Every structure is written in structure tokens, then in C-alpha cells.
Amino acid sequence: MITVKRKLHFATEANGRQRIQKTPVATDVADVGRVPRKxxxxxxxxxxxxMIREGEVADQTELxxxxHVSQPRMTQIMNLLLLAPDIQEALLFLPRTVSGKEPIHEKLLRPIAAVLDWARQRAMWAGR
Known part of the structure; x- marks a missing residue:
């Protein structure tokens, strides 16, 4: 009996049919983890x-x-804009969460956003 060892590569066509190919098909690697809620x-x-600035909506109540959130919840979300620009940027570029709970909770951000002085916000952010 003859045994042939060869690697097979399968490519899926648009209709779902799979075909054998000689060379591997390049696939997009999905990002691991999820974007943090913050x-x-x-x-x-x-x-x-x-949207408010461009006049697409009248105010936060309409938003x-x-x-489909309450007005107080909308205020909590919009209060994130009161954070210092570098803190906002840090929030936008948080690393993806692979498993478990996220390291930064929204309740941690609320007292920081309540402070209007950006220098104090930065100190609170550094000491979180």
C-alpha cells in the first residue's frame, strides 16, 4: 500500500462550496477580544x-x-465629554478586553468628570 502525505488547503467559495487548493489561502485574522465598554x-x-452641534438633533432629551435611554443616563454619557482631552484619548484607545471584567469601571470615571479642573482630573486619573 502506498501512503501519500500532503497538506490540503480548503477555500470556501461564495456559495459555500469548499475546494481543495495547493497553496494556503490568506485569511483575515479576527481581532482578539472586545472593545471595552468605556x-x-x-x-x-x-x-x-x-449630532447636536450639526443640528441633527435638538438637544440631549431628543438624543x-x-x-432609548433615560435622560439621566444620557447625561452620564455626555458627562464623559467633560474629561480632559488626554483622558478621553486614553479611554478611546484602551486595550481590548480578552476575558473577564474590564479594568476601568464607569463609576470610577464619574467623580473624575465632576471635577472641572483638568489638572486635578489628571491627578485623579493617575491615582485611580
Whole structure:
């Protein structure tokens, strides 16, 4: 009996059919993990501010109605815009969460956003 050892590479066509190919097919590697919730909320706050500025919505009340959240929750989200720009940037570029809980919780950010002095915000952010 003859035994042939060879690696096989399968390519999936648009209709779902698989074909054998001689060379491996390059595939896109999916990003590991998920974008942290704080990053998504920060991006949402920036987008909402832009919508208000451009006149797409009248105010935060209308935004809350569109997003199906309460007005107090909308205020909590928009208060992220009161953070110093470098803190906002740090939130936007948090590393992806692979498993478990996220290291930064929104409740940690609320007292920092309540302080209007950016220097004090930065000190609180560094000492979190």
C-alpha cells in the first residue's frame, strides 16, 4: 500500500462550496477580544455631541429618546465629554478586553468628570 502525505488547503467559495487548493489561502485574522465598554461610551458621547452641534438633533432629551435611554443616563454619557482631552484619548484607545471584567469601571470615571479642573482630573486619573 502506498501512503501519500500532503497538506490540503480548503477555500470556501461564495456559495459555500469548499475546494481543495495547493497553496494556503490568506485569511483575515479576527481581532482578539472586545472593545471595552468605556471606549464605546466615549465614542458615543463624541458622536452625540457632533449630532447636536450639526443640528441633527435638538438637544440631549431628543438624543435620549432616539437611543432609548433615560435622560439621566444620557447625561452620564455626555458627562464623559467633560474629561480632559488626554483622558478621553486614553479611554478611546484602551486595550481590548480578552476575558473577564474590564479594568476601568464607569463609576470610577464619574467623580473624575465632576471635577472641572483638568489638572486635578489628571491627578485623579493617575491615582485611580
Amino acid at each position: 471606549s464605546r461610551l466615549m465614542a458615543l458621547a463624541i458622536h452625540c455631541e457632533q 435620549a429618546r432616539l437611543l
